[in-house]
Amino acid sequence: MAKNPLIIGGGLAGTEAAWQLAQNGIPVTLAEMRPYSKSPAHKTDNLAELVCSNSFRSDDKNQNAVGLLHEELRICSSLLIQCADQNKVPAGAALAVDRDAFSKTVEAKISAHPLITIVRKEITQIPDQNVIIASGPLTSDALADQIKNFTGEESLHFFDAIAPVVYTESVDMTKAWRQSRYDKDTSGYGDYINCPLNKEEYYSFVNALLNADKTAFKEWEKNTPYFDGCLPIEVMAERGIETLAFGPMKPVGLFNPHANGQREFAVLQLRNDNKQGSLLNLVGFQTKLKIPEQKRIFRMIRGLENAEFARFGSVHRNTFINSPKLLNSYLSLVKKPNIKFAGQISGCEGYVESIAIGFLAGTFLAAELKQKTISTPPETTAMGAILKHVTNGNANGITFQPSNINFGLFPPLQTIENRKKQPKGRDKKILLAQRALNDIQKWRNNFVNQNL
Numbered sequence: 394m395a396k397n398p399l400i401i402g403g404g405l406a407g408t409e410a411a412w413q414l415a416q417n418g419i420p421v422t423l424a425e426m427r428p429y430s431k432s433p434a435h436k437t438d439n440l441a442e443l444v445c446s447n448s449f450r451s452d453d454k455n456q457n458a459v460g461l462l463h464e465e466l467r468i469c470s471s472l473l474i475q476c477a478d479q480n481k482v483p484a485g486a487a488l489a490v491d492r493d494a495f496s497k498t499v500e501a502k503i504s505a506h507p508l509i510t511i512v513r514k515e516i517t518q519i520p521d522q523n524v525i526i527a528s529g530p531l532t533s534d535a536l537a538d539q540i541k542n543f544t545g546e547e548s549l550h551f552f553d554a555i556a557p558v559v560y561t562e563s564v565d566m567t568k569a570w571r572q573s574r575y576d577k578d579t580s581g582y583g584d585y586i587n588c589p590l591n592k593e594e595y596y597s598f599v600n601a602l603l604n605a606d607k608t609a610f611k612e613w614e615k616n617t618p619y620f621d622g623c624l625p626i627e628v629m630a631e632r633g634i635e636t637l638a639f640g641p642m643k644p645v646g647l648f649n650p651h652a653n654g655q656r657e658f659a660v661l662q663l664r665n666d667n668k669q670g671s672l673l674n675l676v677g678f679q680t681k682l683k684i685p686e687q688k689r690i691f692r693m694i695r696g697l698e699n700a701e702f703a704r705f706g707s708v709h710r711n712t713f714i715n716s717p718k719l720l721n722s723y724l725s726l727v728k729k730p731n732i733k734f735a736g737q738i739s740g741c742e743g744y745v746e747s748i749a750i751g752f753l754a755g756t757f758l759a760a761e762l763k764q765k766t767i768s769t770p771p772e773t774t775a776m777g778a779i780l781k782h783v784t785n786g787n788a789n790g791i792t793f794q795p796s797n798i799n800f801g802l803f804p805p806l807q808t809i810e811n812r813k814k815q816p817k818g819r820d821k822k823i824l825l826a827q828r829a830l831n832d833i834q835k836w837r838n839n840f841v842n843q844n845l
């Protein structure tokens with residue numbers, strides 16, 4: 394195990410991880426398969442290529458969780474956020490970049506670092522040394538097979554089938570109610586929140602689904618398999634007007650207390666998506682509807698008229714591991730701690746989140762190799778919240794799906810008993826962001842003081 398650490402993948406997470414190791418005095422090899430092997434989405438040979446949008450999303454550190462993550466990365470001296478700031482283009486409140494200049498700046502910095510060796514080749518075998526796998530959502534087939542050998546067939550996924558997630562506090566409980574089907578619950582107060590639809594509402598909802606604007610699959614995604622358990626709802630709706638009412642929206646065993654306990658024509662069930670109960674998953678509502686259509690159509694459902702979305706639904710190609718089951722809090726495989734995962738393959742979603750997990754994987758490995766003990770960033774920070782989602786996610790590895798950073802992943806400001814007194818909306822976000830910025834600064838000072 395004496396060899397330099399190897400990072401597989403010179404994308405957003407891999408380059409950030411390499412930089413953090415090198416800045417800590419550790420020589421590192423960064424392997425990137427392009428240009429010799431191509432991914433279906435990358436178009437250039439550049440390191441840190443942005444495969445789609447040129448936006449890192451909102452840069453508002455006070456009210457937006459991803460803007461807060463930008464600021465935390467600045468505080469922690471992330472290379473990629475610095476390169477993004479240097480190559481900013483006008484984009485209102487968003488941090489958008491000149492994509493080519495951004496990647497070229499990252500590549501120039503990485504290439505010039507005396508402790509980083511870039512190797513242009515596809516890694517098909519995971520060597521027995523310290524490795525960070527940062528090969529992204531489009532990991533090459535040969536490497537995916539190797540990962541499967543280490544993690545088990547059922548632990549590697551090739552597609553997201555994501556249902557939208559809404560903030561619990563935005564659901565109107567004067568219309569919705571808590572109950573598990575036939576009262577079979579485990580929490581003692583109803584594991585699900587139920588949103589009712591009468592016949593007329595249900596028919597309007599299904600008609601809206603049938604006529605909605607959908608996102609098309611990219612050419613190379615066209616063979617996306619639909620598994621029976623996770624068909625997009627609009628595909629189910631096409632199979633018959635009442636298919637949903639007999640499927641994910643079946644009303645059996647549910648009785649509406651706001652209507653004298655009557656059985657409804659159809660019901661949408663919402664299930665906790667995190668342990669704090671601040672986020673709710675729209676059960677069975679994985680979808681390829683365009684985002685404005687998701688907002689418009691799901692808000693037609695009683696109780697969701699003012700729903701605030703923490704995540705929108707999607708179905709797309711994405712290689713990711715069942716990280717809460719496989720990884721420890723320092724992003725290492727529990728069964729093979731010399732292997733860490735970073736970036737989208739580790740179960741986060743998005744450019745900035747991938748950079749953050751790359752930063753953490755590089756920093757944690759540097760600490761291990763320098764035999765220093767550092768804590769993980771507190772859950773109250775955006776870095777800590779996304780790390781926790783990845784390593785200790787919402788559903789104990791049973792229904793794990795990747796996530797963007799959002800305020801629903803943060804612990805509440807006060808204890809659950811005092812939740813009624815909590816500020817809401819904008820005020821709550823400002824307080825969560827202030828707490829995060831204080832806490833990340835303390836965490837950062839702590840490991841800088843340790844000479845890391």
Ligand SMILES: Cc1cc2nc3c(=O)[nH]c(=O)nc-3n(C[C@H](O)[C@H](O)[C@H](O)COP(=O)(O)OP(=O)(O)OC[C@H]3O[C@@H](n4cnc5c(N)ncnc54)[C@H](O)[C@@H]3O)c2cc1C
Pocket residue numbers: 401402403404405406407424425426427432434435441442443444445446447514515516517527528529530531532533536710735736737738742743744745747
């Ligand atoms: C088509 C598509 C569009 C997306 N659009 C957006 C968007 O607009 N906004 C957003 O926030 N997120 C988007 N994402 C999600 C995600 O944030 C990005 O994919 C992001 O680039 C992930 O960073 P990463 O470092 O994990 O992977 P990548 O940036 O993809 O880097 C992985 C690198 O590993 C290399 N590699 C793969 N296998 C091997 C191997 N065996 N050996 C050596 N190298 C290998 C690849 O060539 C690649 O350079 C998109 C994802 C996809 C698939």
